[in-house]
Amino acid sequence: MTTTAEPRVARRRPVRRTGAAVVRPGFVWAVPATLFFLIFAVLPLILVAVLSFASWDGISAPRFAGLDNWRTLIHDHVMIQSLWLSVLITVLGVVVQTPLSILLGVWAAGHQRNRAVLSAIYFVPLLLSATAVSILWRALLDPNFGVPAQAKWLFGDGNLFGRQTSAIGVLVFVGAWQYTPFHTLIYQGAARAIPQVLYQAAEIDGAGRVRQFWHITLPQLRNTMITSMILMVVGGLTTFDTVLILTQGGPGTDTTISAYYMYQRAFKSFDFGGGSAIALVLVLIATVISLIVVKVSGYDKMRGTTEGL
Amino acid sequence: MKRRPNYLAGLGSLVWLFLIGLPLYVMLAATLQDRADYSANGPLAFPEHVTLHNYTQDFSNGFGHFFLNTLLVTLAVVAIVLLLVPPLSYAIVRSRGRITTGVFRLFLLGLAIPAQAVIVPMFYVISKAGLYDNLIGVILPTAAFSLPVCALILTGVMRDITPDLYEAMAMDGASPWRVFFQLVVPLSKGGLSTIMVFSALQAWNGFLFPLVLTQSDSSKVITLGLFNFQTEHGIDIPGLLAAVVLSMLPIFVVYLFARRALVQGLMGVGGK
Known part of the structure; x- marks a missing residue:
């Protein structure tokens, strides 16, 4: 060789x-x-x-079905709704997790001893499987034996899984609980890599902590923000375990997001062709969004963050 | 330069600590009391009569077996990753050819393939190969989907080996094999442990592939065991949470002893 x-x-x-x-x-x-x-x-x-162009029940051989799956999909209101729900949950996830993980990550980047101990605890959720996290929260939020049953003044009738808004809220919250530590970790690494010279120069110029954050930390984290957001978008659009365990797409089909709908179509209704079509739509959407993020941010030109140093 | 402490950030981080810590405390407390106590006192109460009954019961419900299955899958996935990724990264870093550049691009693009998107064709491929409901059928796709991240991490580590060392070995007339085993592997030990821990974590926590590629109890992994437990005896919250605790114990042990490798591995996913 x-x-x-x-x-x-x-x-x-x-x-x-x-x-x-x-x-x-x-x-x-x-x-x-x-x-x-x-x-x-x-x-x-x-x-x-x-x-996605075939009809297959999972047992007999797949046969060519032309555009049948696609035609069905376009007229399927559950599918259309599932796409909106996926986008909604993804956007809410990015909006909730990004500021949280930037702040926590920058904070944890300090070298103080107490921060090291605290961050060791912060990172526990990312050791757990999505299954374990979802089961834990399902038990904690159980309408009869969970926290809401004891705190009716806060949670109303206590059944968070019974209404669309609160069910979506639970999904976003549990997603944030599980994935914020991971993004915090990414930001922590990136924040540690910011050259100290920049802060020293800013301090000589008399810039306070807030201005340093806006004018040094955030611009320096730009590339990391893009990476982290792409991961959030792809992860959000393909959210599956959380929905399967927490809401089973319910109440009704109110939280049936596309990835879950794909699983249902394929493995529960044995319409594997239809499931494939949904999967392909998901891949295309995730790719397009990632490309848009890359284009808009100019990430593809790989502008270094250490220019002028 | 002395900076005053940032009280606001400190306060925020304490709130977050509470949000992370409280559920973990509730989980542990719940597993140490029996069902009647838990239902009567609610999730926030401190356990009155401590018992390990929930844990022993989980073992008699087959969790020991699921545990072994998961262990088997994890070891096999780590072995495959350790076998495939180091030569791959070595070629990416050191080989000068259009093919290896293309290979690297392929794995970069592979980072963006979500496992969810391929479960239907994976079911097709694995069934055709006669591996449905067989642990090998879970191991192969799980390993394949941890390759891109591991390749990226290890390639980054191998890039840091200085050219001088290669030249020194070339002076001795060393073959690529010798360079690989005597220079590249010893100098990327840190990266190797990182990808080991990362792929082990992926395999241990994997749920989707086992869900669609297995069905019988004999090939059930622990995440699937948890899921079935929840759908069948969702009422038995202490028993369920004890199973959750059992499923994460080994990861905690790894976290205690190899925290650095683990954190590095997860950071590596974010890339630089």
């Missing part, structure tokens, strides 16, 4: 400082992982597009 790489390298750099040609691994080294990834991630992604 080296023989393919060696002569090329030798040709490109005939004289080396050390005199010995550096051996380079051939692409063969990348083949096992690439093949594995192609089979178990890329192939299914292609198949999802193919299956």
